[in-house]
Amino acid sequence: MFKKLSTKIDSYKEEAVKMQEELTSRKAIAPESGGEGEYEKAMWIEAELKKMGFDEISRVDCPDKRAIKGIRPNIVAKYYGEDKTKTLWVMTHMDVVPEGEKSLWKTDPFKVHREGDILYGRGVEDNQQGMIASILTAKAMMEEGYRPPFNFALLINSDEEVGSKHGVEYVLKTKPELFGKNDAFLVPDGGNEKGEMVEIAEKSIAWLKIHTLGKQCHASMPALGNNAFTAGSDLALRLRNGLYEHFNAKDGLFDPNISTFEPTKKDKNVDNVNTIPGDDVFYLDCRVLPTYTLTEIHKKVLEISASIEKDYKVKVSVEPVMTMTSKNPTPKHSPLTKAVIEASKAVYNNNPQPCGIGGGTVGAYFRNEGYHAVIWSKIKDTAHMPNEECDLNNLLGDAKAFIHIAMNLKLNIADASVSSVWDNK
Ligand SMILES: [Zn+2]
Known part of the structure; x- marks a missing residue:
C-alpha cells in the first residue's frame, strides 16, 4: 500500500x-x-x-x-x-x-x-x-x-x-x-x-532588558556623576561569565550542547562624547537547556545585578521582554x-x-x-x-x-x- x-x-x-x-x-x-x-x-x-x-x-x-x-x-x-x-x-x-x-x-x-x-x-x-x-x-x-x-x-x-x-x-x-x-x-x-x-x-528563551541607572554629568568632572555605561559594561561581562559558569550543564541532543547567555542589543545613550551617561540599556539573549527553569536564571541575574549595584552605587532593573518556556x-x-x-x-x-x-x-x-x-x-x-x-x-x-x-x-x-x-x- x-x-x-x-x-x-x-x-x-x-x-x-x-x-x-x-x-x-x-x-x-x-x-x-x-x-x-x-x-x-x-x-x-x-x-x-x-x-x-x-x-x-x-x-x-x-x-x-x-x-x-x-x-x-x-x-x-x-x-x-x-x-x-x-x-x-x-x-x-x-x-x-x-x-x-x-x-x-x-x-x-x-x-x-x-x-x-x-x-x-x-x-x-x-x-x-x-x-x-x-x-x-x-x-x-x-x-x-x-x-x-x-x-x-x-x-x-x-x-x-x-x-x-x-x-x-x-x-x-x-x-x-x-x-x-x-x-x-x-x-x-x-x-x-x-x-x-x-x-x-x-531550549527555553528569555530576552532580558537590563537597565542601569547612574547619574549624568560632564565628562570633565566624572566625580559629579556616576557612569552608567561603565557599570553596565561590567554588568554585561559579569552576567555573561556568571551565567555560563553557573548554568553549565551539557546536553548532547543540542547544538551547541550548553545553555547560552549573550549580551546582544544596545540602546543608544548620550548624543555627545563629552557627557557621562546616566542611563545604560542592553539586552541579554538567554537560551536555556530544559534542565533549568527560567525562574532560576532570573534569580541569578538579579543576584549578579545586585553585586553591580553595590560596587558601582547604581540602580539596575531587569525586565523580561520575551520569554518562552520549553x-x-x-x-x-x-x-x-x-x-x-x-x-x-x-x-x-x-x-x-x-x-x-x-x-x-x-x-x-x-x-x-x-x-x-x-x-x-x-x-x-x-x-x-x-x-x-x-x-x-x-x-x-x-x-x-x-x-x-x-x-x-x-x-x-x-x-x-x-x-x-x-x-x-
Ligand atoms: Zn514557518
Whole structure:
C-alpha cells in the first residue's frame, strides 16, 4: 500500500505547482508586519479542502480587528482512521513574512516562478511546502480508498511568524477538546537540506532588558556623576561569565550542547562624547537547556545585578521582554520520533537524528501541554530569504514520508509496552 500511495503522490506534481501558485498569490502577512492577515488565503484553502473527502472540517477564528473580516482563521480538517480515538496531526501555517528588500528578488515574490523542479516565491517553502504535502497525503489516501490506522488531520494556522497568539496558542486555549492525550503532532516547518534533523526538543528563551541607572554629568568632572555605561559594561561581562559558569550543564541532543547567555542589543545613550551617561540599556539573549527553569536564571541575574549595584552605587532593573518556556522534550524513543526517523530513511535513504534547537518553534506549545511533537521536513532552508525556494522533490518526498508515518505509527501505538512510554508524560 505504501508503494501505491507513493506512486499516487508522484502523480500530483503539477497539482502541487498549481497550489503553490494559488497560495503564493494570496499574500498572508500579519498586521504587525504591515499586512491584513490570512483571510483570503484561508478561504481558498478551506474551499479546496471541502472538495476533498475529509470527514470533518471546522474553523477556529481568532478575533483580530486589524485583519480582514476581523479574524485570524485557523483550519482543522480530519480524515478518519480505523481507530477514531487517536490522531496524527500535521500542523502548518498560512502566514508568510514580507518579501523584504524587493530588489534582491529576481522575480515577483508573490508570483511563483518555476525553473524545472524548483519553485521560487514568498512562502513556497515556509510553510506551503509542508501544507501542500499534508493536503496531498490526505488526497492520496482518499483516492486510493485507504483508511490509516488512526485519524490523519491537518491543522492549518494563522499567525506563526510573529508569535502564534492568534494561531496555535488560541486554538489550544479555546478548543482543547480538539486534541486527545494520545495524539501526536508533526510540524513540517523546520529541518535541513538532507532531511536529517528530527527536532524533538528546544531550549527555553528569555530576552532580558537590563537597565542601569547612574547619574549624568560632564565628562570633565566624572566625580559629579556616576557612569552608567561603565557599570553596565561590567554588568554585561559579569552576567555573561556568571551565567555560563553557573548554568553549565551539557546536553548532547543540542547544538551547541550548553545553555547560552549573550549580551546582544544596545540602546543608544548620550548624543555627545563629552557627557557621562546616566542611563545604560542592553539586552541579554538567554537560551536555556530544559534542565533549568527560567525562574532560576532570573534569580541569578538579579543576584549578579545586585553585586553591580553595590560596587558601582547604581540602580539596575531587569525586565523580561520575551520569554518562552520549553518543557517536556519529546522522548527520543517516542513512537512519533521513531516513526519520523523511519519514514525519512524510507523516502530519502538518509541518516536522520533526533536533535534539539535553540528555541522558538510552535512545537513548544504542544510539548508544554504534554503532547509529543516533532519538527521535521526536508527543505532548502531559504525561509524568510529573498528568492525563497521549494524543490518539488522535497514537497512530494515529504508527503510520502507523512504517509509512511501515518501507516507505521499504528504498530507502535498498538504495542502495549510502547504505549506506556507514550502515556507516561
Ligand atoms: Zn514557518
